[in-house]
Amino acid sequence: MNDGELESRGFDVPDGREQFFEQMRSAPFAAHEFVHEIHKRYGPRNDVELHYANVPDLRLRVFWENAQGKDDEQNFSRFIWQKQNVVFYCETYLPPAELHELGFLNAKEHRNGPLLSQLRVGSDYWVAGEDQNAFFRTLDLACFRMTTAR
Numbered sequence: 394m395n396d397g398e399l400e401s402r403g404f405d406v407p408d409g410r411e412q413f414f415e416q417m418r419s420a421p422f423a424a425h426e427f428v429h430e431i432h433k434r435y436g437p438r439n440d441v442e443l444h445y446a447n448v449p450d451l452r453l454r455v456f457w458e459n460a461q462g463k464d465d466e467q468n469f470s471r472f473i474w475q476k477q478n479v480v481f482y483c484e485t486y487l488p489p490a491e492l493h494e495l496g497f498l499n500a501k502e503h504r505n506g507p508l509l510s511q512l513r514v515g516s517d518y519w520v521a522g523e524d525q526n527a528f529f530r531t532l533d534l535a536c537f538r539m540t541t542a543r
Contacts, residue, residue: 409445
């Protein structure tokens with residue numbers, strides 16, 4: 394598949410990363426550090442791929458062997474910087490009710506595609522600490538649920 398075909402599908406465009414960070418150009422330093430933490434946490438894993446699309450967004454994709462013994466892959470989380478709201482818009486593979494129980498009260502149902510919830514991730518979660526750790530544990534749970542549900 395050439396770059397044009399990839400771009401038309403919104404995936405793995407060589408400049409997707411640049412577009413994402415251009416969108417974040419005026420973002421607070423802590424928001425950039427949060428993206429760095431995502432890379433630090435998920436980059437070294439051999440079952441997860443971080444990739445950028447031309448939306449522009451950052452996506453976390455998990456790879457696993459499904460119940461039929463075949464290799465499978467699916468995004469379990471997606472991040473878009475919203476400069477007007479100074480937050481990350483996040484979609485993830487956990488239902489809103491479960492996210493509410495975990496303390497993410499702004500989670501809503503996501504009606505489009507395999508990701509189940511959408512939420513806003515604000516500055517409380519950008520800085521290293523318990524809130525950020527709780528958020529990453531939630532992403533880990535979404536990753537696990539994705540691989541066991543399909």
